[in-house]
Amino acid sequence: MSAPSRRRTAAAKGSAPVPSQVPAMLPPGGSYLQRILNARVYEVARExxxxxxxxxxxxxxxxxxxxxxxxxxxxxxKLRGAYNKMAHLTPEQRAAGVICASAGNHAQGVALSAKKLGCRAVIVMPLTTPQVKVDAVKALGGEAVLFGESFTDAYGHALELEKAQGLTFVHPFDDxxxxxxxxxxxxxxxxxxxxxxxxxxxxxxxxxxxxxxxxxxxxxxxxxxxxxxxxxxxxxxxxxxxxxxxxxxxxxxxxxxxxxxxxxxxxxxxxxxxxxxxxxxxxxxxxxxxxxxxxxxxxxxxxxxxxxxxxxxxxxxxxxxxxxxxxxxxxxxxxxxxxxxxxxxxxxEVGEHREALFAVTIPEARGSFKRFCELLGPRSVTEFNYRIADADVAHIFVGIAISKPEEAAKLARTFTKAGFETLDLTTNEMAKQHLRHMVGGRSELARDERLYRFVFPERPGALMKFLSSMHPDWNISLFHYRNQGADHGRILVGIQVPRGDAAALREFLASLNYPFEDESANPAYRLFLA
Structure with a gap:
């Protein structure tokens, strides 16, 4: 938080130009109290x-x-301020119509107020405005004009239209x-x-x-x-x-x-x-x-x-x-x-400090993934991304459920102490927005790979059951899992199985008792992962 901001000095000179539509200022407090008590909002708004x-x-x-x-x-x-402003216009101003610039909510307030008052409303909105707000303005009878990347861009265009069409500007806030x-x-x-x-x-x-x-x-x-x-x-x-x-x-x-x-x-x-x-x-x-x-x-x-x-x-x-x-x-x-x-x-989940994200380097050796998971104890893995890419080491992207922010650093120390080089990505914006969805790709090392998609119950130990049941001579070459908050989780896993182990593979799949699909022939797999 910043230091308290209640200062009694006047605004410094040299600030941006004052919009011509803003009426004379009022003293904070007293005069506004009377205006608020007499505001005409309940003809359109509700308590x-x-x-x-x-x-x-x-x-x-x-x-x-x-x-x-x-x-x-x-x-x-927003409809409160918009209606109060428009209700105080002269009949001649309302007859000519109103215009505003808005990121969306003020736009809907002006459109609804115009509908109630029976006047034309032109709404200039940034191009980035969510479609739900644009559609809402049109549904209320407003004329939506999309212009610019921000409110300021839309505002400048609205001032041009105001003069050209003789409209009255309804400012979204500075009035x-x-x-x-x-x-x-x-x-x-x-x-x-x-x-x-x-x-x-x-x-x-x-x-x-x-x-x-x-x-x-x-x-x-x-x-x-x-x-x-x-x-x-x-x-x-x-x-x-x-x-x-x-x-x-x-x-x-x-x-x-x-x-x-x-x-x-x-x-x-x-x-x-x-x-x-x-x-x-x-x-x-x-x-x-x-x-x-x-x-x-x-x-x-x-x-x-x-x-x-x-x-x-x-x-x-x-x-x-x-x-x-x-x-x-x-x-x-x-x-x-x-x-x-x-x-x-x-x-x-990250904002609530319920998930920590890590990039962890593990040896490209059988059992490394299982040993890493054993370090987690009863914690839930929320996401796991891995694709074999190097003969010596593997880089994995993993999300882990936590209950307190400080647990992320503690986990990182645990992994490092166990010999796994670890990078905490919990606050890394690129990792949160993009990297977690981009782990993977083709690999020349993924020989004899079979790709399976599993559904398993979301309960503690489900992932370890999967790893413990797998033949010790088989290698995981691809793994993707993301907790979706449902009763069942879904994983995509690539398993390198020697060609002579077909019977053992069938036995392994049957022993899991998890619904699965063999995706080895999936054309998307062949294009991007095989």
């Missing part, structure tokens, strides 16, 4: 639940609450009416939880949500900490507060696309700098783990930006040792692209 995250609370030793903005009709809080609309979340939250609250965790993209929440909470309950949350690759607000001026990022990460903003707003920067107590930066693995945490408590799937606040709660507890506190995470969106779920599931 969302404040629900206890029971499992997560028990695990963290604190009372964790989720403010469920992911339950809105457009699965995001007092938008900020006030988002602030109604805090109004509900404090009414729903009148008791002590130690901290509220809020994801930050451009800063509209945290500005509205901070303005309301600090006006009524200044003792409550407001903690902003950003990802490691999209931390424009944190850098701006540290620099004392708005800092524009050259690039932003696109995993949490809802908060991928290169330059925060002038008004939101001013409020955040004044009222936000602290900032926490979370990485992709932590966000994936938080998505899983929320699913286990609610059976709902958040988008990455929607889960950032939950990841920060966990990081806050780990860093401060907090116990018995009341901590609120605003789950601000659930527009998840289904295709991302595989990636989320894969990375959640």
């Amino acid at each position: 969302t639940d404040l629900s206890a995250a029971t499992k997560l609370s028990k695990r963290l030793g604190n009372k964790v609450w989720l403010k469920r903005e992911d339950e809105q009709d457009v699965f995001s809080f 007092p009416d938008v900020i006030a609309g988002q602030g109604t979340i805090a109004m509900e939250l404090l009414r729903q939880h009148p008791g002590p609250i130690d901290a509220i965790f809020v994801a930050i993209g451009g800063g509209g949500l945290i500005s509205g929440v901070a303005a309301y909470v600090k006006a009524l309950r200044p003792e409550i900490k407001i903690i902003g949350v950003q990802t490691t690759d999209s931390d424009a607000m944190l850098r701006s507060v540290r620099a004392g001026r708005r800092v524009q990022l050259q690039d932003v990460g696109l995993f949490a696309d809802g908060t991928a903003v290169k330059l925060v707003g002038e008004e939101t920067f001013r409020i955040a700098r004044e009222l936000v107590d602290d900032f926490i930066v979370v990485d992709t693995d932590a966000v994936c783990a938080a998505i899983k945490d929320v699913f286990e408590d609610t059976r709902s799937i958040l988008e990455p930006s929607g889960a950032m606040s939950v990841a920060a709660v966990k990081q806050y507890v780990a860093a401060t040792g907090a116990k018995g506190q009341s901590l609120v995470a605003i789950t601000c969106g659930a527009n998840m692209n289904f295709d991302r779920l595989r990636f989320v599931a894969e990375r959640a």
Whole structure:
């Protein structure tokens, strides 16, 4: 976490130009309180639940609450600010139509608000926007225009269209009416939880949500900490507060696309700098783990930006040792692209420190693999990738289930002490994203190889049963296994079996009593692995 950020100095000169669409600034706190109390959001939004995250609370030793903005009709809080802004336009402005730039959730809020108010809405979205959000905008009657790689690119194009077509710009965050609309979340939250609250965790993209929440909470309950949350690759607000001026990022990460903003707003920067107590930066693995945490408590799937606040709660507890506190995470969106779920599931284990990844070098000798597995004891192997490639040594990629972060280093020392050269890849981004899927290839050493695909029960000892049953003169030349969280595991194994051992091979396969398929004639095997 950074040092507290509540500083009372004005923004430094020389920051990026102020968008012409932003109305005159308001003092943080007082004037915003009145605007929030009078905001027109409930003509389109609804009061969302404040629900206890029971499992997560028990695990963290604190009372964790989720403010469920992911339950809105457009699965995001953004419709609050959009509607409040558009409801305050003149009839002439609404008749001419509105335009906005958005990574997706604000776009849906504007589209729905326009539908309710009966006006035209042009939505400029980055090319990287998940298709689920583009489709949602079109379904609500919005005119989707895809342009650029980030919000900033889409924003610039929207300004051009605004002038060319005489539209009114609805800013996603840097507008007092938008900020006030988002602030109604805090109004509900404090009414729903009148008791002590130690901290509220809020994801930050451009800063509209945290500005509205901070303005309301600090006006009524200044003792409550407001903690902003950003990802490691999209931390424009944190850098701006540290620099004392708005800092524009050259690039932003696109995993949490809802908060991928290169330059925060002038008004939101001013409020955040004044009222936000602290900032926490979370990485992709932590966000994936938080998505899983929320699913286990609610059976709902958040988008990455929607889960950032939950990841920060966990990081806050780990860093401060907090116990018995009341901590609120605003789950601000659930527009998840289904295709991302595989990636989320894969990375959640590492983010939750439940899996350690290693590259281990073992002698290319019979029994080496078995000896390595014996070092694991009762631990579960989550993945094993190996392809024979050298006559003397073998390099294996292995994932191992752990329960605490420090276990990874302990395992590495155990392997090294046993004579296996070991490289800890648990925090290696290339290994997590690519290498684990690329181990393999053809090998001139894989003579007399037969390839089999097995299904076996996921229980302790299943892998050792397989290895112990195999003839000691046979060699494993290829091995791939990945724990999928199901009742049954699947492995692909290449076994070098002398041609005279056909009967022994049949006996071995029968004794295992595992369902299997002989893939030796599979054309894909012949193309890539044989």
